[in-house]
Amino acid sequence: MKLASYLKQLRVFYAVAINEKMTKAAAELCLTQPAVSHSIKELEDTLGCSLFLRVRKSLQLTKQGEILFNSCRKIFSELDQVENEIDLSKQNSSESFSFSATQTIVKYFLFDSLKSFVEQNPKTKLRIQSSSKKETLELIKNGEVDFGFITSPVPENLDNSLEFIELFTFTDQFIAADRFPLDTTKPLNWHTLSTLPIITLGKNSLTHRYQKELMAKAGYDLKTALECDNLDLVVEFTELGLGIGWVTDKVFSRVCQEGKRIKAINFESSFPLRSVVLVKNKYYPVSKAADRFLAFVAARGKKSD
Known part of the structure; x- marks a missing residue:
């Protein structure tokens, strides 16, 4: 017998045992009385014993029926608890x-x-x-x-x-400290940049790899003065005047909001949109x-x- 079918029969048996009448159990389970009676008969045939005795106008459990009833009470109590835990888990995950x-x-x-x-x-x-x-x-x-x-x-x-x-x-942006010695009257170009100390993210970062490829396309090697774990450090070292920071326009906007003494450097070439x-x-x-x-x-x- 399939587990789902067996559980359904146990549900019917449990309802009949509690209500002591098939009509009440049928109403509770939204089944017809013949369907309830048939389910009980199939379960008794499977177990090879009678589960109920008719006493006056009600159904009473046999000894075997009491054993099954006590087991069902534990089973359905645990199943209800599992369903509640699953519902709670779904609510929490949402x-x-x-x-x-x-x-x-x-x-x-x-x-x-x-x-x-x-x-x-x-x-x-x-x-x-x-x-x-x-x-x-x-x-x-x-x-x-x-x-x-x-x-x-x-x-x-x-x-x-x-x-x-x-x-x-966003786009790439070069920045420098206000006191950094750089002529800002004309845009910076790749050649001049290659002669300056550049501050970037570390060599293992994909951003550094992208920057290196960008300079290579312009015909220059990326030679860094400092390589940092994150852009916050790039900004901090740039503010100290240690070199040209390679960041993004969004980073520079936030830097301006924080009041750091850093300026944007105009660049003669446009950067790819990222x-x-x-x-x-x-x-x-x-x-x-x-x-x-x-x-x-x-x-x-x-x-x-």
Whole structure:
């Protein structure tokens, strides 16, 4: 006998035992009385014993029926508890989510959206994992976070389970301390840049690789004076006057808001337009809370563009 069919018969038996009448059990289970009677008969045939005795106008359990009834009470109590735990888990998961991104993306692109979302959704549980672009893609592929954010260019030959959605754009920007000795009356060019101390992210970052390729296309090698773990350090060392910082226009805008003594450097060539990209796994649906947060981010992206 299939488990589902057996459980259905046990449900019918349990209802009859509690109500002591097939008519009441049938009404409770939304079944006909003949269907209830047939189910009890099949169960008795399967077990090879009678489960009820007719006493006056009610049904009383036999000794074997009492044994089965006590077991059913435990089984259905545990099943009800499991269902409640699953329902609670579903409610909790719908009000929580996790994502991965670099510190730079969180601070310079997502912070305002995060602040607004947390203020309006104080009960939502949020976990942010600070990871590199490569690590973020791996976490999403394995379902360890709900989604993530990276900057373009997107690496090639990635797992086809990943979905990429451009959110908002930005461009590269060179910056320098106000006191840095540089003639700003004319735009900086690649040749002059190659002779200056440049401050960038570390060589292992995909951003550094992109910057190196960009200079190579212009016919120059990227020779760095300092390589940092994050753009905050690039900004800090630039403010100290140690070199030319290679950041983004969004980073420079935030730097200006913070009142740092740093200036933007005009460059004679235009940079390729880049994007902050939302990455999701096609096979892992996100929660309602995550959808609400992504709506905040998308709205912020439209506003900034």
